[in-house]
Amino acid sequence: MSKKAWGGRFSEQPEDWVDAFNASVHFDKALIQYDVQGSIAHATMLAKQNIISDDDCHQIINGLKDILKDYEEGNLSLDVSLEDIHLNIEHELIKRIGDAGGRLHTGRSRNDQVATDMHLYTKEEVTKIIELIDSFKQTIVDIAEQHVDTIMPGYTHLQRAQPISFAHHILTYYWMLNRDKSRFEDSLKRIDISPLGAAALSGTTYPIDRHETQSLLNFSSIYENSMDAVSDRDYIVETLHNISLTMVHLSRFAEEIIFWSSAEAHFITLSDAFSTGSSIMPQKKNPDMAELIRGKVGRTTGNLMSMLMTLKGLPLAYNKDMQEDKEGLFDAIHTIKGSLRIFEGMIDTMTVNVEYLQQTVYNDFSNATELADYLVNKGVPFRTAHEIVGKMVLWAIQHNIYLLDVPLNQYQEAHESIESDIYDYLKPENCVSRRISYGSTGQASVKHQLSVIKQQYNTN
Ligand code: ARG
Numbered sequence: 001m002s003k004k005a006w007g008g009r010f011s012e013q014p015e016d017w018v019d020a021f022n023a024s025v026h027f028d029k030a031l032i033q034y035d036v037q038g039s040i041a042h043a044t045m046l047a048k049q050n051i052i053s054d055d056d057c058h059q060i061i062n063g064l065k066d067i068l069k070d071y072e073e074g075n076l077s078l079d080v081s082l083e084d085i086h087l088n089i090e091h092e093l094i095k096r097i098g099d100a101g102g103r104l105h106t107g108r109s110r111n112d113q114v115a116t117d118m119h120l121y122t123k124e125e126v127t128k129i130i131e132l133i134d135s136f137k138q139t140i141v142d143i144a145e146q147h148v149d150t151i152m153p154g155y156t157h158l159q160r161a162q163p164i165s166f167a168h169h170i171l172t173y174y175w176m177l178n179r180d181k182s183r184f185e186d187s188l189k190r191i192d193i194s195p196l197g198a199a200a201l202s203g204t205t206y207p208i209d210r211h212e213t214q215s216l217l218n219f220s221s222i223y224e225n226s227m228d229a230v231s232d233r234d235y236i237v238e239t240l241h242n243i244s245l246t247m248v249h250l251s252r253f254a255e256e257i258i259f260w261s262s263a264e265a266h267f268i269t270l271s272d273a274f275s276t277g278s279s280i281m282p283q284k285k286n287p288d289m290a291e292l293i294r295g296k297v298g299r300t301t302g303n304l305m306s307m308l309m310t311l312k313g314l315p316l317a318y319n320k321d322m323q324e325d326k327e328g329l330f331d332a333i334h335t336i337k338g339s340l341r342i343f344e345g346m347i348d349t350m351t352v353n354v355e356y357l358q359q360t361v362y363n364d365f366s367n368a369t370e371l372a373d374y375l376v377n378k379g380v381p382f383r384t385a386h387e388i389v390g391k392m393v394l395w396a397i398q399h400n401i402y403l404l405d406v407p408l409n410q411y412q413e414a415h416e417s418i419e420s421d422i423y424d425y426l427k428p429e430n431c432v433s434r435r436i437s438y439g440s441t442g443q444a445s446v447k448h449q450l451s452v453i454k455q456q457y458n459t460n
Pocket of ligand 1: 024028084110111114318320322323324
């Protein structure tokens with residue numbers, strides 16, 4: 001008898017290199033615990049429905065548990081010629097318990113089996129990603145709480161724009177990650193569905209109970225259409241998208257960390273524990289972790305594109321193309337989990353160069369909008385004020401000074417309403433604290449923002 005589960009119809013064996021091309025066991029072994037879990041649920045239901053005997057069911061369950069244990073202890077070798085993890089386990093089970101093992105696949109196909117494994121796996125991993133995002137968010141909040149009063153330059157076009165609070169800046173990433181988290185949570189509705197019992201595509205003639213396996217496996221809903229159950233990979237596309245977008249957010253943050261830690265900015269100093277050196281330049285301390293996270297977005301986004309392309313034009317129901325859904329998802333999940341952990345550690349241990357930041361905002365023109373607002377408060381139309389300030393900035397640049405150094409007579413020449421209180425008005429910390437609009441960078445607004453975040457935590 002052929003070793004292959006489908007060997008009966010075949011008179012010739014594929015050569016080893018053909019088997020190797022067809023096989024997925026070298027990566028789908030990652031699904032072993034879900035495969036065993038799915039099979040135990042299936043066998044339990046088959047016995048309950050009197051499709052197999054209680055004794056067979058008992059042997060199957062014990063056999064599967066032993067196989068999993070042996071695998072985890074490194075005592076089970078997997079065979080490429082047995083194609084995938086499903087057939088490897090089934091073959092091993094039959095080897096160990098004989099005919100009872102041969103009854104496990106009654107009323108089931110590898111098509112609903114692999115779909116079940118992937119749903120269980122994705123559900124568990126997405127839940128872990130949500131936990132990591134939560135912890136990352138908390139670290140951002142902790143840092144923000146310490147830096148409500150730390151003033152730094154805010155940028156647009158990577159040109160100094162207006163002074164802002166450091167807390168306000170990094171809380172932006174809190175909100176991005178908050179949206180990411182809610183996207184992952186929402187996606188669980190479409191992940192947490194049982195395909196088991198759809199069989200190959202059309203269902204089965206055995207009196208199986210799909211709702212029973214749904215509840216044994218703790219799935220919150222069930223596919224209503226057996227063909228949809230085995231053909232749906234939308235939840236994988238969606239997870240890859242959610243991972244890619246979160247990674248895009250991390251890459252934006254990573255880019256800031258890289259810039260902030262450069263000698264040009266010197267806004268932060270990364271801990272040695274999250275930096276690396278150069279093999280030739282002894283002075284170097286490189287932000288490799290941040291760069292790697294920025295770089296890894298290429299892979300996660302590539303995995304999303306490749307899944308979309310694999311599905312494009314696929315007819316119903318199962319096609320072997322679908323075996324290609326795994327490596328990209330496994331890789332993306334591994335990547336995002338590592339990136340979230342590393343990023344959190346990196347910002348948790350960085351030093352914010354508060355004094356330096358405080359002084360750096362005195363050395364730019366990011367208080368120019370304030371000068372215009374000052375004039376507006378004196379009754380000058382904003383457009384006219386903009387023009388006056390623009391000229392003033394030009395004059396200061398030509399004289400190699402900043403707005404706080406411009407003599408009062410020069411100001412009064414520009415507009416008679418400017419008085420000596422202008423110097424206090426233009427101080428960066430005052431520019432920030434005057435921002436009282438809802439959601440703004442003013443210290444009071446940022447404190448309110450933090451209280452909104454706290455409330456969210458309390459209601460969650
Ligand atoms: N290894 C396959 C996959 O990952 C399992 C399903 C195979 N089904 C089949 N009819 N060949 O997609």
